[in-house]
Amino acid sequence: MTERLAPEQLTRAAALLRAGGLVAFPTETVYGLGADAGNAAAVARIFAAKGRPRFNPLISHFAAAEAAFAEVRADDRARLVAGRFWPGPLTLVLPRAERSRIDPLTGAGLPSLAVRVPAHPLARALLREAGVPVAAPSANRSGAVSPTTAAHVLDGLEGRIEAVLDGGACPVGLESTVLDLTGPQPLLLRPGGVPEAALAALLGPLGRPGAVAEAEGGLKAPGMMSSHYAPGLPVRLDAASVGPDEALLAFGPPLPGAGATWQLSEGRDPVEAAARLFAGLRWLDAEGRRRGLAGIAAMPVPPEGLGAAINDRLARAAAPRPPA
Numbered sequence: 643m644t645e646r647l648a649p650e651q652l653t654r655a656a657a658l659l660r661a662g663g664l665v666a667f668p669t670e671t672v673y674g675l676g677a678d679a680g681n682a683a684a685v686a687r688i689f690a691a692k693g694r695p696r697f698n699p700l701i702s703h704f705a706a707a708e709a710a711f712a713e714v715r716a717d718d719r720a721r722l723v724a725g726r727f728w729p730g731p732l733t734l735v736l737p738r739a740e741r742s743r744i745d746p747l748t749g750a751g752l753p754s755l756a757v758r759v760p761a762h763p764l765a766r767a768l769l770r771e772a773g774v775p776v777a778a779p780s781a782n783r784s785g786a787v788s789p790t791t792a793a794h795v796l797d798g799l800e801g802r803i804e805a806v807l808d809g810g811a812c813p814v815g816l817e818s819t820v821l822d823l824t825g826p827q828p829l830l831l832r833p834g835g836v837p838e839a840a841l842a843a844l845l846g847p848l849g850r851p852g853a854v855a856e857a858e859g860g861l862k863a864p865g866m867m868s869s870h871y872a873p874g875l876p877v878r879l880d881a882a883s884v885g886p887d888e889a890l891l892a893f894g895p896p897l898p899g900a901g902a903t904w905q906l907s908e909g910r911d912p913v914e915a916a917a918r919l920f921a922g923l924r925w926l927d928a929e930g931r932r933r934g935l936a937g938i939a940a941m942p943v944p945p946e947g948l949g950a951a952i953n954d955r956l957a958r959a960a961a962p963r964p965p966a
């Protein structure tokens with residue numbers, strides 16, 4: 643049984659975390675599946691509950707920047723962007739500090755560590771109350787669409803985790819931007835809630851992991867598998883027309899003739915669209931299957947601001963699936 647906790651039951655959620663339990667909690671981006679990042683057994687249970695490959699490292703969450711920077715070697719660039727965007731939807735990948743309390747399993751044995759200070763008031767209160775760094779991937783089964791409500795969390799993880807702390811819908815709706823500062827060139831590992839241009843304004847142009855990955859003989863972005871965020875129905879991108887056997891993900895005035903329609907943003911606002919994206923993919927999938935539709939057609943979204951992160955998630959939702 644998974645306990646469903648109201649915000650007032652925060653102390654219960656924190657106690658479960660300290661005791662090695664798995665507790666899903668809201669952040670401003672998506673719901674995270676939390677465990678004490680220093681407890682190897684608890685962290686191992688995150689991988690098991692999600693069906694996540696052990697080579698894919700987790701982000702550690704903190705109530706304050708000083709606590710995060712005690713676990714990594716932060717340079718001036720890290721302090722600059724953290725000063726501007728923490729608390730908020732930015733994750734920094736930095737060299738692990740020698741005396742870090744974070745269990746190596748949390749970081750998948752890598753010499754780097756991903757750290758983030760979330761902005762959601764309930765997440766911050768939980769982190770303060772728990773008093774330990776909290777490892778948390780998105781609270782979905784590996785490869786599935788990320789959860790932006792407690793009900794989404796239970797859809798995938800009911801019975802597999804101790805509790806979910808229900809804080810309503812996540813306001814940003816897309817995961818954090820993941821920025822790698824382990825080398826001289828800042829790298830954008832994952833577009834997300836902080837637009838690339840806002841980071842580039844402070845750091846100069848950001849690189850991409852692909853170019854260096856091969857040179858360094860390893861994966862800079864171990865979690866960026868091409869197929870991810872995948873609903874059950876196939877997804878078709880850049881739809882210019884739609885058939886009656888398709889469900890439509892609309893952005894602006896909807897194309898006519900779809901079998902079902904979810905509006906991301908009537909007024910073509912990328913911030914509103916981001917907040918409605920994952921709920922929309924889940925709804926279109928369920929509704930489309932109920933009506934016997936063949937797939938989901940997505941209207942194009944311009945790549946400005948959060949549009950880049952939206953397109954990244956849609957491209958992964960549409961990517962060829964690995965055999966089940």
Ligand code: TXA
Nearest residue numbers: 671673674699700735754755756779780817818864865
């Ligand atoms: O918004 C978010 O970031 C949410 C909330 C819960 O904080 N969390 C989240 O976690 O999206 P997850 O595990 O679904 O995605 C974390 C990403 C993965 O792509 C992972 O590979 C990458 O961050 N990552 C974590 N540690 C890393 C490291 N040391 N080096 C490179 N990439 C890392």
Ligand code: MG
Nearest residue numbers: 779780781788
């Ligand atoms: Mg995820």
